[in-house]
Structures are given as C-alpha cells and as structure tokens.
Amino acid sequence: MVKKRTTKEKLTIGIPRALFYYKKPYFWPTFFEELGCSVIISPPTQREILETGCKNSEIESCLPVKVLQGHIFYLLDKKIDYLFVPRIISLRENHSSCPKFFGLPDLAKLVSKKEVKILSPTIDFNKEDFNKTAFWLGWSLTNGFPLKRFKIIKAAYKNAWQKEKQAKEELNKNYLNQIESLERKVVLISHPYNLYDDFINLKIKEKLEKNGLEVLTIDALPFEFQTTFSHWDFASEMLNQAKEISKRAISGAIQISSFGCGCDSVIKEFIERIFREKKIPFLSLMIDEHTAEAGLITRLEAFVDTLN
Amino acid sequence: MKTYLGIDIGSISTNLVLIDEKNQVLDHLYLRTDGNPIKAVQNGLKKLKEKILGDIKIAGVGTTGSGRQLIGAIVGADIVKNEITAHAKGALHFIPEARTIIEIGGQDSKIIILRDGIVVDFAMNAICAAGCGAFLDAQAFRLKIPVEEFGPIAVESEKPTNISGRCTVFAESDMIHKQQVGHSIKDVVAGLCQSLVRNYLNNVAKGKDIQPPVVFQGGVSENTGIKKAFEKSLGKEIIVPQYNTVMGAFGMALLAKQNSKDESQFKGFEISEQEINCSSFECRACPNYCEIIEARIDGKVASRWGDRCGKWS
Structure with missing residues (x-):
C-alpha cells in the first residue's frame, strides 16, 4: 500500500x-x-x-x-x-x-x-x-x-x-453564549458538509443573520448522545440534538437536505415531527446544483415573516 | 389623491393593483408576462395611466413575485416582499378569519396556514412545478381550448378520467393516451383537474392541517374545475375571494401603504416610455463566476444584482 x-x-x-x-x-x-x-x-x-x-x-x-x-x-x-x-x-x-x-x-x-x-x-x-x-x-x-x-x-x-x-469546545462555548442571548434563535439542521459549505447552502447562515436572527447549527449543540430508532449514525445524532434543542427557547428550525439524499428523505419527516409537536415553526429546504437563489430567498423571507 | 401601487410579477402573469387610502381598489390589471417581465410592467403602467383619470399621486410601490427584485429596481419600489407574505396580507383583508390559503400560480404552488390572522406555517412546491398554471396553459394550448374554458368544461363531466398527477410528463402522456382510446375531452379535462388537486394535496399540502375557512387564489383559482375538485377531495367549502387572480399585487399595495414614508421612490409612469435594457455578464474576479445582471434605463445603469459578494450590487 x-x-x-x-x-x-x-x-x-x-x-x-x-x-x-x-x-x-x-x-x-x-x-x-x-x-x-x-x-x-x-x-x-x-x-x-x-x-x-x-x-x-x-x-x-x-x-x-x-x-x-x-x-x-x-x-x-x-x-x-x-x-x-x-x-x-x-x-x-x-x-x-x-x-x-x-x-x-x-x-x-x-x-x-x-x-x-x-x-x-x-x-x-x-x-x-x-x-x-x-x-x-x-x-x-x-x-x-x-x-x-x-x-x-x-x-x-x-x-x-x-x-x-478544542475546536468542538469552542463551538459548544459559542452555543452557550448564543442560547443565553436575547436575540431570536433559529436552529439549522443538516449534515456538516451542507452546513459549512457556503457555496452549496447559498450562504443561508449569513442571510438569516442579516434578518437579525441568531443561527445555531445542529452539530454545535453540546448534548449527550443517546440512541434513537435510527441505525444511521449521523441521523441518530441529528435526531438526538433536535429533540434536545426543541425543549429550549428557540423561535424556529430550518432543515436543509440535498437533492437525491436517500437518508434525508427518511429522516426529514421525523425531524419535522419533533418541532411540530412543540409548535416550533419549521421550514424544510432542498438544495441542488442550481445557483439561482430566488426560490431559497422567497422561502427564507416568508419563514422569517412567520417568526415575526 | 394619494394612491398605492402593488405589482406581482409572476412567471405567467403580471398583475397591477392600485388602491386608495381607504384600501379601495381603484383599478386592477391581469396581464400576461409572456416571458418579458419588463415589457409586461411597462405595458401595465401605460394602461393604468390611460385608465386613471384625475389627479393621483403614487405614494408607495410594492413588488412581489419571482420578478420582484428586477421590477423593484426598475420602477423604484419602496418595498419588495416574498409572495407568501403578500398573498396572506391580501387574503386576510377580505377574509380576516381565513385559516388556510391555497395559492396556485404559474410555477409555484403554496399552502399558507394562518391562525388568528397570523401566518404560522407555509409550504411551497419543491423542485418540480407539476400541477401549476404553466402546465394547465400548455395543455390548453395542446387541446386548442382557451384556458379560461377549462373550468366550465371540467365541471360538466360526470365521470372524470384517471390521470397521473405525479409528474407533468406522465400526466401529459396519460392524457393523450386516454384521448386516443376514446375518453371525452370533458372527462379528460376533469381528470386533469383532479390529478392536479391530488398532486397538490400529496406534495405541497402534505401533513398540513387544512382548517376552514379555506381561501383559494392565484391564477389557477379562476378554474372552477379545480375548485370543484378541491371541494370534493377536502369535503370543505372553498372560498374564492374577489380579486382572486391579483391577490398578491393587492397584498403588496396594502403593504406599500402600511410601509409608506414621506416620499416614494417610484420613478413615475414615464418609465413605460423609456428604453429599459437588461444584460448579464460573468464576473471573473473570483472562481465563483457569478452572473451579474445589469439594468439600464435610457442607457444609464439603474441597478445591478446577482453577485454573491456585493461587489456590483
């Protein structure tokens, strides 16, 4: 080798x-x-x-x-x-x-x-x-x-x-600051490779922040892992974090899934249910190769309006 | 007299609504976009100018729809808003107790859930535009029936044919097949209406709690066949309000009024006479190669957008 x-x-x-x-x-x-x-x-x-x-x-x-x-x-x-x-x-x-x-x-x-x-x-x-x-x-x-x-x-x-x-601790520390801030908070739910690739997610984080929202990313949440029904490792992690954060004072949740993701097509539904049960506004977005932002912006704007 | 103008620039239609300070509609226009949003708006402004007599002052302009940024920049809009907010605003003016809004336009279909007059949830069609007005239009053209007559024809049918609603390509081949084996046009058209409703309820309104009063608006709400199909599937009364086809523009006019400042940025009715050109170029400053769009009014750069970094806009 x-x-x-x-x-x-x-x-x-x-x-x-x-x-x-x-x-x-x-x-x-x-x-x-x-x-x-x-x-x-x-x-x-x-x-x-x-x-x-x-x-x-x-x-x-x-x-x-x-x-x-x-x-x-x-x-x-x-x-x-x-x-x-x-x-x-x-x-x-x-x-x-x-x-x-x-x-x-x-x-x-x-x-x-x-x-x-x-x-x-x-x-x-x-x-x-x-x-x-x-x-x-x-x-x-x-x-x-x-x-x-x-x-x-x-x-x-x-x-x-x-x-x-160290990097993880930094993220967690940041989370603690965010959760205590008085700004309205939105949690972004997706895989790290969608959350942190700004080209793919069309800078969604920046767009939300411009609207005066504090953006939490799901993988930065410091909650202990507990097993869920899912046999997929990342799905289990996401479900777990989503369940915990839905108990905190957040204004909304946005899930991003990429076109053609088989696992997301299953998990999406369960994540949505977690937030629906708690009556937290939920938006599901799909990202794809297309670079036209119009559709994404329409949905984000409308979502921010529903939070107001 | 102070007036407020709302413009909804959609894929199929461009609508203009002018209201006065008492929220009364002075005039409304439903025009075909015909692939040229700028021309459509110029036409609309020209017609509006001719129809409105007396001394009016535009005190606020709002734009919505998929062309809202472009037209907003060209006409000098005071407020640019997404379609969901605009449609909800418009519908709530007529039916304040509305709890569900079904809106089907040319390329987008939406469901808006309201509680106590506030938008609490919404959904839009995802990647595929199956079941929207553009498809109905295409089918009307194929069958050589004016799209306005789709509704009355569909309502006549007693035994609607089964048509696939999952994908427009399948729906079309299904329709052709059914025609070829001898189903009557009215049954096929009624079947199409049912399949669009099925597609909407399964994909767009999936999992949403549809509570009455249910308001149906957008271009497709003109189609009585679709309205009937919705009533049958949901078992609820469907309200199609006044100004159903221009509700987004009406909502925008209301928002423009609500948001009005001392001086409107409206560039005046003259822009319908001016030469407006849009061109695009690729910015090569970084490997993102953004497509920058540039609007020129009478040769002068009026606005630029489309960049990710903000260098041009």
Missing part, C-alpha cells in the same frame, strides 16, 4: 474539502502533518469545482457526492502522492453510515491517475476502535522510519485529537 520512506522524504497528502472532511476538519490534517507529511486541502467549493464534480459524476448521485468528486479532481491536478478518501462504514457502535460513504474510495480510484494512490483506511466502529484504525494508518505512513515510530504516531494522534476537541 504505502511505500517505504525515510523521515526526510516528504509525502504530500490531498484532502478533499467535502463530505467526511467537515466531520473532523482538524483531526486528519494535524495527524498527517505530525507524521511529517505535507497536506493540501482543496479550497472551499466554488463554481468550477461543482461543475467539474457534476460533469464527472453519475447522474443519480446526491449533490454532496458530486461536490466531493469536484474536489477530488481539483486535487488530482496538484502534485500529491496520496489522496485521502477514507472508507467510512460506521462512526458509532451499532450504527451504520450512509451506504454511499462505503464506496467513496472506489469512486476516487476510478477517476484518479496512476501516480496518485488512494489512502483509504476503513473506519468501522463496529469492528475496530478509531485509535487503532488511526494507528495502523500512521504505521503505514511511517514505514521506513528508523526508530520511535510508535511514539511518533501516538503523539500525532494525541495532538490531532486535541485540536479537534
């Missing part, structure tokens, strides 16, 4: 800024850098990336996968040795990820050039602890290091987690 290298040799790893990236934006870059690799992260999505993605995707793919494809193409044009596309099977015990995540490395392999290898650890919490998965990945990347390999990997893992944790 990974060739032998000495400590002096630098490997360049490309990380697409899409899908799984947004789940752990700090962990992987730090981990690789600590192991002496240089990291290139593709820039935030822009039109060119989206267009390349759409052009080179299978029509039936969901929008986020098309976006990922675009980022992969961007990185393939850069000088990289490895393209990081993990095979994510499950991010929680007794849960499963979206089936499309299972096949991402294969998708990447199909489009990439021969010189670029796909770095694709299998992440499956049902079978192996995450630290073990990361360790074996680190082990293969340090193949050829003379000494202290064990120590280097351990330190890299620790520091990477530290960074990720």
